[in-house]
Amino acid sequence: MERSTERIIRVNLTQKTIMVESIDSTLMKQFIGGRGLGTKILYDEVDPKVDPLSPDNKLIFMAGPLTGSGAPCGSRYMVITKSPLTSAIACSNSGGHFPAELRSAGYLGIIVEGKAPTPVYLLIDDDTVHLRDATLLWKKTTHQTEDALRADIADAALARDVRIASIGPAGENLSRIACVINDKHRAAGRSGVGAVMGSKNLKAIAVRGTKKIAKHNNDTFTAAVRAATERLKAGPVTSQGLPKFGTAILVNIINECGILPTRNFQQSVFAGASKISGETLAETYLVRNKACYACPIACGRLTKVTSPETFKGEGEGPEYETVELLGAGCGIDDLAAITKANYLCNEFGLDTISAAGTVATAMELYEKGYLPYKDIGMDLRFGNAEALLSMIYDMAYRRGLGAVAADGGYVLAQTYGHPELFMGVKRQELPAYDPRGAQGMGLTYATSNRGACHVRGYLIANEILGVHEKLDPLTTQGKASAVKAIQELTAVFDASGLCLFASLAPGMGYDVVRDMLNGLTGFGYTSEDLRCCGERIWNIERLFNLKAGFTAADDTLPKRLLEEPLTQGGPKGMVCMLDKMLPEYYSLRGWDTQGVPSKEKLAELGLL
Amino acid sequence: MQKTITIELKLFMFLKKYLPAGATEGKARYEIEEGATIKDLLERLGIPIEEDKIIVINGISHKQSDKTNAIRLKQDDVVAIFPPIAGG
Ligand code: SF4
Numbered sequence: 001m002e003r004s005t006e007r008i009i010r011v012n013l014t015q016k017t018i019m020v021e022s023i024d025s026t027l028m029k030q031f032i033g034g035r036g037l038g039t040k041i042l043y044d045e046v047d048p049k050v051d052p053l054s055p056d057n058k059l060i061f062m063a064g065p066l067t068g069s070g071a072p073c074g075s076r077y078m079v080i081t082k083s084p085l086t087s088a089i090a091c092s093n094s095g096g097h098f099p100a101e102l103r104s105a106g107y108l109g110i111i112v113e114g115k116a117p118t119p120v121y122l123l124i125d126d127d128t129v130h131l132r133d134a135t136l137l138w139k140k141t142t143h144q145t146e147d148a149l150r151a152d153i154a155d156a157a158l159a160r161d162v163r164i165a166s167i168g169p170a171g172e173n174l175s176r177i178a179c180v181i182n183d184k185h186r187a188a189g190r191s192g193v194g195a196v197m198g199s200k201n202l203k204a205i206a207v208r209g210t211k212k213i214a215k216h217n218n219d220t221f222t223a224a225v226r227a228a229t230e231r232l233k234a235g236p237v238t239s240q241g242l243p244k245f246g247t248a249i250l251v252n253i254i255n256e257c258g259i260l261p262t263r264n265f266q267q268s269v270f271a272g273a274s275k276i277s278g279e280t281l282a283e284t285y286l287v288r289n290k291a292c293y294a295c296p297i298a299c300g301r302l303t304k305v306t307s308p309e310t311f312k313g314e315g316e317g318p319e320y321e322t323v324e325l326l327g328a329g330c331g332i333d334d335l336a337a338i339t340k341a342n343y344l345c346n347e348f349g350l351d352t353i354s355a356a357g358t359v360a361t362a363m364e365l366y367e368k369g370y371l372p373y374k375d376i377g378m379d380l381r382f383g384n385a386e387a388l389l390s391m392i393y394d395m396a397y398r399r400g401l402g403a404v405a406a407d408g409g410y411v412l413a414q415t416y417g418h419p420e421l422f423m424g425v426k427r428q429e430l431p432a433y434d435p436r437g438a439q440g441m442g443l444t445y446a447t448s449n450r451g452a453c454h455v456r457g458y459l460i461a462n463e464i465l466g467v468h469e470k471l472d473p474l475t476t477q478g479k480a481s482a483v484k485a486i487q488e489l490t491a492v493f494d495a496s497g498l499c500l501f502a503s504l505a506p507g508m509g510y511d512v513v514r515d516m517l518n519g520l521t522g523f524g525y526t527s528e529d530l531r532c533c534g535e536r537i538w539n540i541e542r543l544f545n546l547k548a549g550f551t552a553a554d555d556t557l558p559k560r561l562l563e564e565p566l567t568q569g570g571p572k573g574m575v576c577m578l579d580k581m582l583p584e585y586y587s588l589r590g591w592d593t594q595g596v597p598s599k600e601k602l603a604e605l606g607l608l
Numbered sequence: 609m610q611k612t613i614t615i616e617l618k619l620f621m622f623l624k625k626y627l628p629a630g631a632t633e634g635k636a637r638y639e640i641e642e643g644a645t646i647k648d649l650l651e652r653l654g655i656p657i658e659e660d661k662i663i664v665i666n667g668i669s670h671k672q673s674d675k676t677n678a679i680r681l682k683q684d685d686v687v688a689i690f691p692p693i694a695g696g
Contacts, residue, residue, distance in 0.1 A: 236660055236692040245621065247695030252620055256688045258667045274633070279621065299695065320695050431696075454696050465694045466662050466671030473669065504694045570667020 003214040003522065006033070006065070006108040009129055011122060013200055014055060014114030018129050023108065028065075029523045030606060032530075033108055035091055036495035036537040038062035038080035041111065042089070043540055048548035052084035052192075053174060053199040055115035061102070061165070061205070062110075064497020068103030068293065069213050069221075071516050072229045073499035075100060075292035077109070082548070083191035084199075085176040085354070085408055086426045086451040089544045090191035093455065094165075095292035095499055096183035101163040104209025116201040121149060121166075124207040125158055134203040141347040142168040142181040149206055158208055166204035167194045168349030170396040174198050175406035177354035177395070177429075181346055185300075185316035186292070189351040191428060191450050192408075213520075221519025228502070228512045232296050235505025237467065242299040242501065243289055247320035249278030254324070257464055257473070258569015259437035261430070262328045263382045264360035265423045265560055268434045269568040272333025276323050285339055290316065297501055303339055310386075311340035318342040318352070321454065324432035325356035330363060331382030341388055348396035354408055357429025359391050361409035361422055362401065370416050376401045423558050426451030426550070436561055437571030438463045440471065440479035443581045446555045447483065449541035455500055457487040467504050476577050480585040488534030495537060536605045539589075539597050543607065552595040555582060611642040615649075615681055618688040623661070626653045640681060647677035649687065664688040 005022040012018075023037070031037040038060045050056045059081045066074035077099035083090030102110070105126050112122075119134040136152065137145050145166040153159035165182035171194030178194030179187045197203075215221045232238045241249055254260045255273035262270040274280065285305050291298035304314040311334075318326070318339055327338045345352045365371035366380035373379075377400065380387050394402025405412050409429050413422035423430045428451030435442030444457035454460070459482060463473035471482060492513060493500050502508050510527035518525055525533075545554075556562075561576045586593060590601030602608045617638040619627050628636050640649060646665075650657050661672045666686055670676040681687070 237694045240622070241691060241693040242695055245693070249621065249693050250695050253662065253664065253669070253688075253690050253693065256618070256664045256667065257669050458696055460696060461694055464662075464669050465692070466660075466669065467692070467694050470671035470673075501695065570664075572667075 003216050007106060009107055009110045011110065012113045013116040013202065016131060030536065032064065032495035032533050034062050034064035034495040034497050035078045035491060036533060038078050038109065039089065039091065039537060039540055042080050043544050046082060048544050050082055052082045052196060057082050057196060059112040059196050059200060060109060063099045063103050063108055064495055065520055066516055067497030068100030069520055070294055071225050072232055073295050073502035074497050075295055076497050076499055078494060079180055079188040079193040081193055081196045084195045085192035086428050087548055088426050088451060088550060089449055089541050090193050091450055092188035092190045092193045093494060094182055094186045094188040096186035097293045098163040098165050098182035100293040101207045101209045103213055104211050105207050106211050112200060112202060119201045119203050121204040121206060126210055137203045138172065139169065142166050142349050143184055143347050145204055146184055149204055161208045162206040164204055164206045167197045168347060170349045171195055171198035173398045173406065175350065175395060177351045177358065177408045178349050179351040181349050185346055187346065189353065194349050215520050216522030217519050224515035224519045228516060229296055231505045231507050231512065232502060238297050238505040242297050245278040245282055246299050246301045248281050248318060248323045250320045251277040251324060254433060257437060258571050259434040260324065260328050261432055261434050263331045264364040265434060267568060268437065268566050270328035273328065275333045276327040276335050276338060280335055284335060295499065299501060305336050305339050311336040313340055313343040315343040315346060321432045322352040325353055329356050329360045330388055332385050332388060334385050337385035341392055344392045350392065350396055353431055354429040355392060355395060357423060358405050358409040358412055359388055361413050362391065362405060364421050365416050365418060370418050420559050424452050425557060426554055428452045433460050435576045436566045436574045438473045439476050439577060440483055442557055442576035442578055443479055443483045443585060446557050446578055447585060449545055457483050457490060459483060459486060474571060474574060476580040480581050480588055483585060484588050487538055488531055491534040491537040492530050536607060539605055539607055542597060546596060555595060612639045613642050613681060613683040614639050616686045620690045622691050623655060623689055626655050644681050645677060646679045649681065660692045662690045
């Protein structure tokens, strides 16, 4: 099949117009797709100083060229916009089946502009694209929305086959920690992308695609896919650990290493860790594992809690970050309660990491006496599972303390006069690794373009887990270059449409991605070309943030992590020595001491 | 008589089957001769040396390697052994 240029849908909700545009192939080659192309479009079309919740902000859904192509783990898309949580670039990744379906309908992505006067949803059925009234879907949870949307479609086959991405009440209520949920259980979680969708009155996108994705060279593509699949099947993490135990398997090892964030990062070892581990999940609530589109790993967890009554439910997850932060992070060791909290977050469309971080902040404020009982009407002590569930409702519906907490931990801590108790970077809550015992991860957090994030340079793989080259977690030596390298590789995975977990198998690096991309696109990339694309993506994100008003002062960590030594575990006595890594990192990046890319670097990357 | 030391041993996931008799909840106090190395410990437990694994000794993680194998155990060391895992 002849390969033509990639196409995107541009929807203007104010003007009610829908256009299909083709993407310039030079741009495709430079930015690959997904995270790269979406960011480039946002950078070119949106003023970085725009109010994120105004109609002038754009919301970009972008898959990668490998998404839906049959490449193993080619299941991902990105939601890119200016974040209402951080005011930096937002770029949230999700898998499932919706992204591949969008590709099969013949599109790489969707650009959403403006604001609809009343709630709408976008229905895409191959070449037929239209906006439909979503008044009846409004106020529904993400699960109810999927069911009601199908019921709204007259054609039974279409109603059955569409894949859906939607927001829940949290997005409608413009919670700055709201996410977009697709396929009921998969979250484009971070940075409040759900609030931007809510601000546009866009409740959902439903898509059916029946086309095949054309390949530049079927034979070389198929051979490259086979080689990649073999690597995933041979890798112990991707063939055994993740399928059998899911990501929550990390709870025990991260705890053993003394970097398991506990009670809002006040401690780093949690006595109840084994009760909330992946092994315990497998023995208790796991029904079976589940895969995203074309994924041989299948790390997803289909779970069901049957008792006690208050925690009853079924769904997917919890994943490691979720179980850790809703659990140890809030001092809770009741896996049924955590699993329920995870279900609620998905149904309401709240990011689990930020929701958990916000609750942990509230709990510390409360225990220290800064958050008076009369303001909340509940006992918010660490370990109180009922309080956790109640706060999740409140954040989704902006009730009670949720009126403030819906905007995340930073706004909450600031409102009650103690911003130092907020554990985040660029106003985004931290993931589930204490960087005092994994120094490079601290640099990753501080320099991530979307605020605190673990998937913008997962150095835990090297520092703790020994995937690929093992690095000493407690030293700062060599970390700047390791972080830079992993940031670029990650950007390439994210732009290609591959799940990052595929990179956890031995040998799954640039060469393998290059062969698949070349077979598909015919661009003839070298591995170094791809690394350059990764660097280009990193730098254009940085440029967006600089224009939005960010400075080097924002590349930092909470004071607790920089100044208060850990009191437990192997890394006892350590702080995160960010100041020993950051200058070297800037210099390796070709940035000045203020973190601004030099003219030469931008010229080299074609970004001038 | 050879002097011995006692360590705290924890095995996880697929490795639990190598736990000595009397272990509870994946843990055991384990006696081994003074001067024994990680390699000696793995051999004693029957854990295949050549397979990748992560060995956390007193809260610091090490990848399975010759260097790690040569580490000598001390009284009351806490040794936790995991198959290769990752995620996040
Ligand atoms: S590894 Fe997990 S998250 Fe990634 S594509 Fe496969 S099932 Fe989805």
